Amino acid sequence: MSKDSKMRATINQKLTEMGERERLKELLRSKLTECGWRDQLKAHCKDVIKEKGLEHVTVEDLVVEITPKGRVLVPDSVKKELLQRIRAFLAQHAT
Amino acid sequence: MKMDEISMSSLDNSKLEGVAQDILSDLVEDACLGLCFEVHRAVKQGYFFLEDTDQETMRDFEIVDQPGVDVFGQVYNQWKNKECVCPNCSRSIAASRFAPHLEKCLGMGRNSSRIANRRIVTGNNTNNKSESDQEDNDDVNDNDWSYGAEKKESKLTQEIQII
Numbered sequence: 001m002s003k004d005s006k007m008r009a010t011i012n013q014k015l016t017e018m019g020e021r022e023r024l025k026e027l028l029r030s031k032l033t034e035c036g037w038r039d040q041l042k043a044h045c046k047d048v049i050k051e052k053g054l055e056h057v058t059v060e061d062l063v064v065e066i067t068p069k070g071r072v073l074v075p076d077s078v079k080k081e082l083l084q085r086i087r088a089f090l091a092q093h094a095t
Numbered sequence: 096m097k098m099d100e101i102s103m104s105s106l107d108n109s110k111l112e113g114v115a116q117d118i119l120s121d122l123v124e125d126a127c128l129g130l131c132f133e134v135h136r137a138v139k140q141g142y143f144f145l146e147d148t149d150q151e152t153m154r155d156f157e158i159v160d161q162p163g164v165d166v167f168g169q170v171y172n173q174w175k176n177k178e179c180v181c182p183n184c185s186r187s188i189a190a191s192r193f194a195p196h197l198e199k200c201l202g203m204g205r206n207s208s209r210i211a212n213r214r215i216v217t218g219n220n221t222n223n224k225s226e227s228d229q230e231d232n233d234d235v236n237d238n239d240w241s242y243g244a245e246k247k248e249s250k251l252t253q254e255i256q257i258i
Contacts, residue, residue, distance in 0.1 A: 008114060028122050045134045062131040070127035086115045
């Protein structure tokens with residue numbers, strides 16, 4: 001088990017150090033904006049805010065309401081593309 | 096390829112696939128949190144519902160395009176011809192010349208000490224009251240300084256003679 005976690009830790013470190021994590025983040029962000037995911041969730045945010053009240057809404061409120069929905073709403077095509085890149089990175093640097 | 100080799104590599108593959116999925120999951124979570132923080136800040140800073148402003152109010156904030164006025168509709172060369180009274184010498188100075196005047200008048204700023212030193216030297220030899228930059232106040236100071244300078248100078252010349 002610890003060999004696994006060691007491997008994961010190494011991969012994560014490499015991912016960050018080589019700047020790939022940042023690039024992947026940027027890629028995901030732009031893809032999600034393109035496909036309207038951001039706007040969808042923002043609209044959902046508006047509902048949450050109107051419900052909780054503009055003055056009283058907390059980060060926690062938003063995180064609890066938005067994150068689960070956000071995960072579900074990511075289009076398959078975007079997931080596929082990101083996974084492809086991640087797998088390519090792993091193939092190059094994980095073995 | 097042997098049987099166990101195949102199964103070993105497929106095990107590795109499924110592990111790697113698991114890692115890939117986890118990485119994706121982290122990235123998505125990151126994106127969600129990022130959005131939450133952005134929205135929350137927009138709410139607290141008051142600009143979240145900005146685009147929902149009604150048409151009429153929006154017209155109040157349109158860019159102004161008139162001569163003599165900036166994009167906010169404010170007059171921008173209002174202070175060109177105003178005059179200010181210097182708190183030090185009580186003279187009336189043009190607004191655009193006020194800052195440099197104050198610098199010299201108060202004896203602050205980069206060149207004030209140089210000018211003052213120059214005056215000590217020249218004020219000593221010629222004792223001219225007609226200064227080129229008309230600061231009457233300084234003439235009073237000049238007398239004090241030149242008196243001191245006079246004393247110093249004579250002392251210095253005396254010393255030289257002795258030697």
